[in-house]
Amino acid sequence: MSAPLNGLNFLQQRNSAPRLTEPGPSADELEQMLLCALRSPDHARLRPWRFVSIQGDRRVAFGELLRASLLRRDPDADQIAQDRALNAPLRAPLVIAVIVSLVEHPKVPFWEQRLSAGCAAFSLSLAAEAMDYAAIWRTGAFAEDEQLLRDIGGAENEEFVGFVYVGRRDGPAKPIPPMETAEFHRVW
Numbered sequence: 001m002s003a004p005l006n007g008l009n010f011l012q013q014r015n016s017a018p019r020l021t022e023p024g025p026s027a028d029e030l031e032q033m034l035l036c037a038l039r040s041p042d043h044a045r046l047r048p049w050r051f052v053s054i055q056g057d058r059r060v061a062f063g064e065l066l067r068a069s070l071l072r073r074d075p076d077a078d079q080i081a082q083d084r085a086l087n088a089p090l091r092a093p094l095v096i097a098v099i100v101s102l103v104e105h106p107k108v109p110f111w112e113q114r115l116s117a118g119c120a121a122f123s124l125s126l127a128a129e130a131m132d133y134a135a136i137w138r139t140g141a142f143a144e145d146e147q148l149l150r151d152i153g154g155a156e157n158e159e160f161v162g163f164v165y166v167g168r169r170d171g172p173a174k175p176i177p178p179m180e181t182a183e184f185h186r187v188w
């Protein structure tokens with residue numbers, strides 16, 4: 001059975017939003033988003049994803065951690081770069097750190113577990129858009145920082161998959177570049 005056209009349109013028009021504003025999702029809406037993420041494909045049901053949501057004043061504390069991360073990487077970082085790190089979490093009302101929790105498994109290599117957690121990150125974005133919010137998945141050097149991960153409670157066997165920023169779209173949606181499936185698909 002084919003998907004309803006509105007569902008297809010929704011998927012085909014999905015559009016990240018670099019500029020996000022208040023309000024963010026309510027506690028119930030965040031719960032809905034997480035429930036969607038928990039339905040991500042997952043070989044052997046390892047449930048390799050973890051989510052840390054950061055909202056309100058906690059974003060300020062998280063910004064301090066980002067600045068500390070920057071200064072570990074670049075002790076000479078100038079004030080502009082430090083302020084950018086400090087203010088990064090304030091770019092949206094809600095930031096969700098998506099983490100993969102890796103376990104040795106005879107049939108599920110780490111790369112599969114990372115992909116599964118990546119699907120969860122994307123599901124969060126889709127769920128946000130389905131509730132009239134917008135989102136953007138960001139990584140950058142912060143996502144590589146093990147100390148930052150520990151600072152927010154990540155374990156030895158965990159890695160960042162990224163940070164999903166969520167809020168209302170601020171300004172018009174960016175144009176979606178036209179693309180042809182033929183460029184990416186061939187029949188074999």
Ligand SMILES: Cc1cc2nc3c(=O)[nH]c(=O)nc-3n(C[C@H](O)[C@H](O)[C@H](O)COP(=O)(O)O)c2cc1C
Nearest residue numbers: 014015016017018135136137138139140141161162
């Ligand atoms: C794993 C991953 C990491 C990303 N990291 C960043 C990032 O650090 N900064 C950024 O501006 N966009 C990043 N992006 C891209 C945005 O999430 C988004 O896809 C891009 O702005 C294009 O918008 P679109 O998704 O609407 O096509 C990342 C995407 C993925 C899948």
